[in-house]
Amino acid sequence: MKSAILIDGYVDEPAVLGVPPYISTYARYIAGTLLLKGFDVSYITIDQIRQKNKWKDFNDYNVLVILSSVTVPGKYIGGTPITVDEIKKIFTLNKKPFRILTGAIVEFAENVEADDMTVDFLEYAFEKVDYQIIRVVSIKGASIVKQHPRYPDVICEVEVSTGCERKTYCTFCSEPILHPFFSSRPVKDIVDEVETLYKEGIKAFRLGRSANILAYGFDKNSSNVNVILINELYNGIRSVAPDLEVLHTDNANPGFIAKYYPESAKAIEMIVRYNTPGDILSFGVESFDEVVRKKNNIQGSVKDIDFAVKLVNEIGGKRIDGVPKLLPGLNFVFGLYGETKRSYEILYKKLREYLEKDMLVRRINLRQIYVVPNTPLWFLSQRKKIKVNKKLFNHYKYLIRNNIDNKMLRKVFPKGTVIRGVIPEYREGNITFARPLGTYPILVGVIGEITKKSDVYVVDYGLRSLTAVEVKKRVGEYSISDLIKIPGIGKSKAKELKEKFSEKLLVEMLEGDVV
Template sequence: MKSAVLIDGYVDEPAVLGVPPYISTYARYIAGTLLLKGFEVTYTTIDQIREKDNWQIFNDYDVMVILSSVTVPGKYIGGTPITIDEIEKLFELNKKPFRILTGAIVKFLKSTKADDVAEDFLKYAFENVSYEIIRKVSIEGAQIVKQHPRYPDVICEIEVSLGCERKTYCTFCSEPILHPIFSSRPVKDIVDEVEALYKCGVRAFRLGRSANILAYGFDKNSSKINISLINELYNGIRDVAPELEVLHTDNANPGFIAKYYPESARAIEIIVNYNTPGDIFSFGIESFDENVRKKNNIQGSVDDIDFAIRLVNEVGGKRVEGVPKLLPGLNFIFGLYGETKKSYEILYKKLKEYLNDNVLIRRINLRQLYLVPNTPMWYLSKRKHLKVNKKLFNHYKYLIRREIDAPMLRKVFPKGTIIRNVISEFREGNITFARPLGTYPILIGVIGIFEGKSDVYVVDHGRRSITAIEMERKVGDYSINELTKIPGIGKSTAQMLKEKFFNQPLWKVLEGQVD
């Protein structure tokens, strides 16, 4: 049998995330294509290669595919995307297999040692083909998840649509470059893929491969919100994956929500009815400066954004064990055309307004402009000097992290909140840092050492993380030093707790639920 190795260098695009614990649609589609072509497929990540330092072990394969598709780089905990130098190293040390480089990296490379063998595999396999082919490869490729180093604790991105429903696009976005035509995937195809993944042991899903989840079916409903199709999608997923742990989404457009209200409110209600707690609508706000918005062709006014953020709070703010079902997450880009010092002041003032009005924001993402080749912004940069004011950026980032993020986190995850199935990531002393599976999961510093999964109880807050204790651990399992990390507990109180409640779960003691 012919053999192929798929090296996952990770994906981070406006509508796809594939950095562990996520596994992208692209990785599974590539695997499915190779499997259908009769290949035995080995899946590995770039982090596994780094860890074992085994850069030249792929010469025995007939085909070597490297996936790299990062167009909106960020900070990652679960893995580090492949670099161009690493791509070149792999190609240089493994010359025997037929070598394929795929993903957005192909569109943006200027030159590498791999140019002579680089092919855009996704373009070859999927561009201008029907969803019937994607249906086949997505279902066939589901089995590759079992080879992921974090399996079964992975979250699968699920493709819902390609492209953007808008007729004109934001000047900086790579989505219309990568996927120029908006199209919604058939419900049955999505549900059947989820079922295949569920049968392979996956319990966490994110409808993330979509520029705007509320536009699903928009192209099949005379350019109107397709409420019935959104309901059919979520209901169908719940039917085939009855014991799923996570059902989240990602992108939504606040301008779209305002423009198509009240249908948008009904669509949000459907999502809140079927999703799991901790879900986020990622809003590409980019700027609260109306002048910047107009110059960069960003849909909607600031009033529209206000309306959408408050509507999502109203519909999605109900809590399960303290965790809100659905909240907005706000993305901002610094360095856009037309930006001034006033743009920063407007941003800070607006965020402060939300905080004072108890309008909850799950996360605030502050990014500097990343020029994607062939976007209008990229062409503009050749004529205009586009540069982030580092001094202003760092100053306002500090202010937002200290004066907005920290108090907002206390509102979103108040003390006593219970977060289920958090997974250990790394350790610092006797603190285990962990995250649940989900869309932009919160980082949790858990007092004590544990591995695997655990349910936790929130006891304190940092600027961008929270502190918690394991619900299964008893008072006697903690040292005096660990107990004093909980606000309000000094050494004498810690000693008293150990003497009086040694065999009681600590969280119940804190709740006053002991005899």
């Protein structure tokens, strides 16, 4: 049988996550295409290649595919995206297979090809998506998830739509470059893919690959919010995956929410009815400066953003185990055209206002501009200087992280909140850092060592993380040095607890005010 190797160099686009523990739609589509063509498909991540020094292990395959699609780079815990030099290295050391490079890197990176090579650059930007093909390859490629190094603790991105429902786009966005037409995927195709993945052992899903989840079905409802279709989508997923652990989403447009209210509120209510706790609607706010918003064609006003943040809090603020079902997340881009020092001042003032008014925000994402080729901002950058003021950026980032993030975190996750299913990532001293599966999951520093998925109980806070103890761990299983990390427990109290309550669950001691 013909063989193919798919190297996942990871995906991070405005509407797609694919850095572990996520596995992107594209990886599964590529696998499905190869399987339909009669190939025996192997899957490996770039991190596995690095860890096991497997750079030249792929010459026995007939086809070698590298997926690389990072257009909004950030900081990652679960993995590190492939570099251009690593792509060259793999292609140079493995000359026998037919080699394919695909992903946004084909559109945006230069000089990827190594010397003395013939590499096929698979076209990445599509004029219109053929969802009949997507249906077939998504279902066929679902089995690839079992080869992911984190299986079964993987969260699958599931495509909901492509493109943006707006007729005119933000000056800096890559979405209209990659997917110039807005199109909603059929409900049945999404539900059937989720059912197939669920049968393969996946219990965590994120409705991604969408610039605005609330616009799902917009093109099938005379350009209006399609509440009925959104309800059908979520209800359908729940019916085929009854004991799923995670059902989250990502992007939503605050300007869209304000413009199409009250239908948008009904759509948010549908999401909150069916989702799991800890979900986020990520708002592409980008800037609170109205001048910058106008110059960069960002939809809606600051008043619209205020309205959307408040509305999502009102509808999604209900808590399960202390965790809100759905909160807004705010994404900002620095270095946009028209930005001044005043832009930073306006941002900081607005975030303080949200904090003081208990308008909760789950995450504040601060990114520096990445000018994507062929966007309006890119063409403008040929004439005008587009650059981040590093001094201002670092100063206000420090202020936000120290004066906003930590205080907001305490409001979102009060002490005693239970975070379900955190998975260990790495350890520092006697703290194990772990995250639950989900959309932009919170980092939790768990006191002591954990080696498997666990439920934890919040006892304290880091700058942008939680400090917690295991729900089912007994006092006697902790060391003295572990216990004194809990606020209110000194060395003498720690010794007393271990002597008198060794067999008791530590959480019971905390909830019973024994400590």
